Amino acid sequence: ETGVTQTPRHLVMGMTNKKSLKCEQHLGHNAMYWYKQSAKKPLELMFVYNFKEQTENNSVPSRFSPECPNSSHLFLHLHTLQPEDSALYLCASSQELAGVSYNEQFFGPGTRLTVL
């Protein structure tokens, strides 16, 4: 596997279900991200992990729970979601260097989530 992979690619769940999204990066990067992409809205940053430590949480509801067990893996645990949470969830990674703005983020293919 190369780059950033995400599983599953598609997920349909009920509002009472618990599921998890998985992201894995094979690039040796030290930072990983979760983004939400809803229809007709800009990508929204949800969480950032740098060296496995969460550094940003952009006011995301607690029904979304991230986990970063190591620098290569990132999970997004989902429980009691709402239909408005249906979206494309994208994972990204980058190699963060202090004082450098050019830290290209490499994205995975995304998980298309539908909440019924």
Place this chain on the structure above:
Amino acid sequence: AQKITQTQPGMFVQEKEAVTLDCTYDTSDQSYGLFWYKQPSSGEMIFLIYQGSYDEQNATEGRYSLNFQKARKSANLVISASQLGDSAMYFCAMREMDSGYALNFGKGTSLLVTP
């Protein structure tokens, strides 16, 4: 307030022609980076080109070039010799050095290349 504005929801271009996708940004930081990504229907975001705020030359990557006008706060993407495979959503994004790791994205422009 929206930091990245892409005013063209959709654009058409004929194959082999050039097309410009507009992007304006809003920041008070002196140090920032501007990125363009392409998103085909498969969903993956593909990095195209980067421009740093201190770069004096416009960035170029193959058929992609970035028309950077700092005073106007614009960073338009120019695609030369369009190909059918260029049909996709295109997103402009900015990273401000004083704002951590976040990339702020615009709403995107849908580009359709016709034969």
